[in-house]
Amino acid sequence: MSEEESLKGIETQIIEQQNSYDNEKNKISEKQNVQVNKGYLLEYRIRRILYHMGYFVKGGIILRTSLDNQPEDITDLDVLGILINKNFSSSNIWADCKAGKAKPLERITWLNGIKAYFKLDEIIFVKKGIRLNIKEFARKQSIQVLDTNIIDKLEKIYCIDKNDYRGSWDHKTQTETLKLFQQIDVYNKQSIKRMVDFINCEYWSLDNYRRVKKSITAMKQLAEIIKLPITSKQLVGAKWAIYENITLFMLATLNICKEIYYLEENNKKEIIYKNLSSGVLSERQSEEFVNASYRLAYSLIKSQIPDFNEKINPPKYEAKPPIYFDAYHSLILRITNNPLEFYDILRFLDIVLMEYDLKSKSISKTELEKIFSDYDKLLNSSKTILHFICSVTNLPKELFQLISK
Numbered sequence: 001m002s003e004e005e006s007l008k009g010i011e012t013q014i015i016e017q018q019n020s021y022d023n024e025k026n027k028i029s030e031k032q033n034v035q036v037n038k039g040y041l042l043e044y045r046i047r048r049i050l051y052h053m054g055y056f057v058k059g060g061i062i063l064r065t066s067l068d069n070q071p072e073d074i075t076d077l078d079v080l081g082i083l084i085n086k087n088f089s090s091s092n093i094w095a096d097c098k099a100g101k102a103k104p105l106e107r108i109t110w111l112n113g114i115k116a117y118f119k120l121d122e123i124i125f126v127k128k129g130i131r132l133n134i135k136e137f138a139r140k141q142s143i144q145v146l147d148t149n150i151i152d153k154l155e156k157i158y159c160i161d162k163n164d165y166r167g168s169w170d171h172k173t174q175t176e177t178l179k180l181f182q183q184i185d186v187y188n189k190q191s192i193k194r195m196v197d198f199i200n201c202e203y204w205s206l207d208n209y210r211r212v213k214k215s216i217t218a219m220k221q222l223a224e225i226i227k228l229p230i231t232s233k234q235l236v237g238a239k240w241a242i243y244e245n246i247t248l249f250m251l252a253t254l255n256i257c258k259e260i261y262y263l264e265e266n267n268k269k270e271i272i273y274k275n276l277s278s279g280v281l282s283e284r285q286s287e288e289f290v291n292a293s294y295r296l297a298y299s300l301i302k303s304q305i306p307d308f309n310e311k312i313n314p315p316k317y318e319a320k321p322p323i324y325f326d327a328y329h330s331l332i333l334r335i336t337n338n339p340l341e342f343y344d345i346l347r348f349l350d351i352v353l354m355e356y357d358l359k360s361k362s363i364s365k366t367e368l369e370k371i372f373s374d375y376d377k378l379l380n381s382s383k384t385i386l387h388f389i390c391s392v393t394n395l396p397k398e399l400f401q402l403i404s405k
Contacts, residue, residue: 039099040171045151046079046095046126048169052158052371055081055093056251056346057168062201063118075114082251086343088258088336093122095146102127104134112141167355177358180237186228191221199244208259209275211252213322215245219393226396236358239399243353246389250346257336265333272329276321324392331388341377345385348378356401363401 047057058080064071079095096111108125115123125138128148135145155162168174184192195218203211222242226235260268322328335342351371356363369375379402386400397403 037099039097042097042099042126042148042151043078043095044165044169044171045155046097046124048160048164049151049154049158050079050081050093050095051169051347051350052160053081054344054347055083056247056350057081059168060200061204063114064201064205082346084254084343084346086339088254088261088339088343090255090258091121093124094120095124095126098125098127099148104130105137108134108138108141108143111143115143167351170355173359174240174354177237177240180233181241182237184225184230184234184237186230187225195221195241199241199248203248207275208252208255209278212249212256212328213276215249215252216322216324216389216393218245219249219389219395223394223396226399239358240354242395242399243358246353246385247346247350249389250349250385253332253335254343254346257332257342260332261336261339268332268336269329272332273321273325276325276328277319327388327392331384334384338381340374341381344372344374345378345381348372349382349385352382352402353400357399 043059047059050057059078061077061080063074063077065074077094078097081093081095083091083093085091094115096107098107104125104127111123111125114120123143124146125143126146126148130138130145130147138145154160165171178196182192182196198214198218203214206214219242222238222245226238226242230238256272260271263271348368351368352363355361365375372378383402386397386403389395390397390400390403
């Protein structure tokens with residue numbers, strides 16, 4: 001099958017998904033009314049509130065001791081909000097949600113330790129019925145307590161409809177699409193598992209440059225997966241994974257913009273080149289590894305051919321960046337030279353991808369303008385990002401309404 005035929009097949013699946021979405025609308029609406037675990041629903045309500053406060057929000061992040069072969073899970077972040085400022089500096093907030101029983105004093109003390117260990121800027125402990133003296137204790141530990149009774153008030157302040165479950169705070173769709181992605185059986189199951197682990201865990205233990213490279217690698221793999229004979233439902237799952245990786249890629253990119261924002265352009269290029277070229281090992285460690293490999297090869301040859309006396313000079317190790325370095329460098333310059341057009345792009349991409357593209361719904365400018373006063377700027381910036389991603393990952397433009405026409 002040619003590349004053109006593969007893309008046409010993908011486009012046909014996307015169109016079929018659009019048609020089936022309309023037929024399934026009523027069924028989905030009925031499912032939304034099914035009783036949901038209170039703790040789970042609480043997390044999504046907090047996600048929604050933080051989003052409307054201006055945070056880019058993620059949930060279910062697993063924090064581990066390391067990336068070694070036998071890491072230990074420390075905890076999961078129920079809700080993590082990341083606020084990006086106009087100079088790309090950022091602050092984060094973790095909301096620890098407890099709908100059931102918990103010992104507040106013990107939990108608050110533990111939360112304070114986690115806050116220091118992972119350098120979290122702010123923590124909110126969300127639980128019903130916390131006594132005032134415990135709230136005061138939490139305040140002294142620099143932890144805020146949010147009584148669940150206050151959530152209704154916050155939703156009114158931010159004009160949030162109680163039945164509004166869109167995008168990444170649509171708990172039904174997010175849960176279902178993850179399952180659909182994990183059910184893809186025509187691709188290496190271990191690779192699928194690693195992609196999910198990358199999204200939920202590994203990404204958060206990496207430096208920003210490795211985050212960029214790994215998210216691009218994941219999207220390249222996903223571009224191959226959607227060419228396979230997967231079902232229309234599995235395509236929805238694959239789209240979910242693609243969209244997750246796009247926002248993760250963008251988060252790491254904005255963090256890099258923060259690190260180099262005040263540098264001259266030639267310095268920016270040098271730093272990006274060096275860090276995109278580096279791997280898990282440092283340049284010195286990589287060079288030592290190459291030299292050790294050649295010494296081993298030489299000793300093996302001597303063991304087989306005792307009279308062998310020719311000198312073997314290992315090549316000078318030179319780390320090189322990925323082939324998309326020039327395009328990525330240009331993207332970084334465009335972002336840092338136009339901060340007002342890009343600093344809020346995470347939230348914009350999040351809802352466009354997860355609410356409209358994932359569900360094959362036509363983008364509503366009216367709905368988005370209620371959230372984003374600078375809609376037109378963010379629209380153009382998003383197109384820039386998506387064009388870059390498609391060019392370096394081979395993802396088809398048909399996956400994205402903003403650039404598909």
